[in-house]
Amino acid sequence: MRVLNYLELADRLERSGIGTATMHQRKALADTEVDLLTSPWNGGTLPDAALRRAVGDPFFEAYDVAHCNVIGPGSVAVARHAKRNDVPLVLHSHVTAEDFGESFRFSSEVAPVLEPYLRWFYSQADLVLCPSEYTKSNLESYPVDAPIRPVSNGVDAGRLEGHEELREAYRDRYDLDGMVVFAVGNVFERKGLTRFCELAQETDHAFAWFGHYDEGPQASPTVRKWTQNPPENVTFTGWVDDIRGGFGAGDVYLFPTKDENQGIAVLEAMACGKAVVLSDLPVFREYYTDGEDCLLCSTHEEYREALERLAADPDLRERLGENARETAAKHSLDRLGEELVTAYEDVVAGDPVA
Template identity: 30%
Template structure:
């Protein structure tokens, strides 16, 4: 049986950085991959067949440099680009430095996995990486991410949710549209707005004061299925995503989703079919009201979202990745 060395800086800095999409993809794919291979994490030795990197920071860079000298095959899942940095102070300067670093990092790969066509274009055209690129979704475990009536009742009771609830899941940072979410909630103060997620790197992120009576922020929620089940509409105003794992999770849990109209979603998320798209806060507000006032439309979009999630099931993702492992060995 093959032994795969999964690399991720985020495993070491989970308490500081919180849970992000790259870490979720790493752990869920690794758990499913154990059906096909042995999986180890951040192993600095030589006893493995292939590296699959989900990180992009100095730790994984150093380990891949060592693996390249040993002539070990290297597969990289491209979770990050230089656009992920724009929430930090001095972001323009840091972004350019990160772009240079990423070029060096991705050049270690024998094959790169990108979750969407948009991320592929960034890696190929903006980072100028001339390596084989495979398009494979990060996937969502549709057997785990299911709506639970029992969890919904308990979650809503715990957080005193008595009306249609607008939910978002992610780090409360500018890139994720957190401050827009606050503004939207102020305009719709008759409804509760719930943001689930832990803030990371507080010292180097822009701070913001807010005082909104209908905004609930429980931080990190261990039972994320309960949070998805407790919401009624998933509003995701993020300004940049590689794929948007939280969107797939929300869809799988049966929530209708409203997203910002971004290139990353083209072809997969279709406005008026499996989601609604908005370009600014005004349109987000209009579409939230639309779903609240048109429950049949809300249900139709949610059902289409469930079907979309099933097509991007984690099992199919892992099968495709395993085929790449065999190709590289």
């Protein structure tokens, strides 16, 4: 089976959660019998495809299933081509109106307008894949008129091997000591930036956020406020070439996000055996158990108390971390590959109902 796994704007999304999720898909599929294609354009690029079309060759490559991970014009073109030519179409819902807000400047204003577009776009699919039952419920509320199937984004535990060996180097680089409370990923207000910084102001622990933050006109005022004038015990590292260093340097992964479709960095922290403190959201209740492999918090006081408990009880940190590692193992790339292949086989057979 030849499958197109398409990531529009791949160079711009390389550092995003969507880029990581797509990388996981492709790595998972590499160990299957799927013949993987990453560009829909005949010749590999749009200019090449246009030249070939001018001499009578097809504009699009040939494939048995089209799987798109983004919602832009290139993906719309692939979707329309698939529908015109009876090619089974899988659309992956990494973007919802709920998780679009508070991500960058004006994103909250755009989010309500985005929902009708997403409803139209995803409804073209023979099958919509999404990271969680929570995301599925959001899509159904729009409503999206297509079968919807949750599939974990997975975690690439192998990519994180050796993080412990980078601990001292990264702690020295960013002047971190003691119990380090940390986050990993792009810096957005939706991911709990303000709460992260306000909690830091109330403790003596070192806080570090390993990840890119916008500084240009697209940066939200909140991101600009905290990154330009952070609390004394908060470090914003910016882009880190080897993210293993962040997971090595940190002790407690704090993620007070307001909305999430799954949260790949959470799974990465768990795969590294870190204690994690998360927002008490349906998506995390779906995958994790409070007090067993994480601590779930709803209020500012609960977050502060959770950090105090973990600081006072290293054994609790270790127990939560070991259980978290076992939880992350359930989201392996091997399992992701199996679920993707099943999805492709189902749409080819005309039986995509989850």
